[in-house]
Amino acid sequence: MRTPLYGTAWKEDETRRLTRLALEAGFRAIDTANQRRHYHEAAVGQGLADHLTATGQARDTLFLQTKFTARDGQDDRLPYDPRADVATQVAQSFASSLEHLGTTWIDSYVLHGPSSSTTLTDEDWQAWGAMEALHAAGKARALGVSNVSRGQLELLLAHARVKPAFVQNRCYARRSWDREVRAVCARGGLVYQGFSLLTANPEVLRHTTTRAAAARLGATAAQVVFAFARAVGMWPLTGTTQVAHMKADLAADSLRLAAEEVRALESLR
Secondary structure: OOOOOOEEOOOOOHHHHHHHHHHHHOOEEEOOOOOOOOOOHHHHHHHHHHHHHHOOOOOHHHHEEEEEOOOHOOOOOOOOOOOHHHHHHHHHHHHHHHHHHHHOEOOOOOOOOOOOOOOOHHHHHHHHHHHHHHHHHOOEOEEEOOOHHHHHHHHHHHHOOOOOOOOEOOOOOOHHHHHHHHHHHHHHOEEEEEEEEOOOOOHHHHHHHHHHHHHHHHHOOOHHHOOOOHHOOEEEEOOOOOOHHOOOOOOOHOOOOHHHHHHHHOOOO
């Protein structure tokens, strides 16, 4: 399995340093977005360059994922012309991402979220079509979608020429760990990326089931949540700012929960 994704949202002036530290700790997959409101994509690129220069590693040793964010998810620091059509905005945002990240290709290019909460709009299909063109040109090696419902994902799978390879959603235990979307992913061979696994689920970290599993494994409650995510087929995303936690999150890959522990954790509400 891949190492966990390192998420770079909400790090602002610390983005370059933390990206470099995450790579030094052992992360090989980086998640960002060309959305200055919540991400500093150019600083991610600086951290990547620092690491690759210091280690002599090649770009293709890393998995880079970034996103196209529509106008309503942006602030005034736009990576595209707001007067342009959606397809042009995607092309401009993607070109900006390549420049920010110092690369000629993106491993996974993600639609940051549909423009409607219930369906896929013409705007979404225009964006996806432009993303498909980038995939056809070999510039985006895989496509993905984030913040998506089961119905929206099923629509995309039914009608897209290039199917998404990745789905990234916030994952709440009280909502069955997004079971319906995960089920669609499992049936279609998509990789489900779960984010906010810790911050969205403080009650799980405190739960006796989690604590008992942690005691048995000699692990932390956070490591148990990440081990659980792996056990049910998620690719977990973490955005910790502490090196010790980075290393602990990576070490969770080696933890193996018992089947009954996985069932108990999945049933928490």
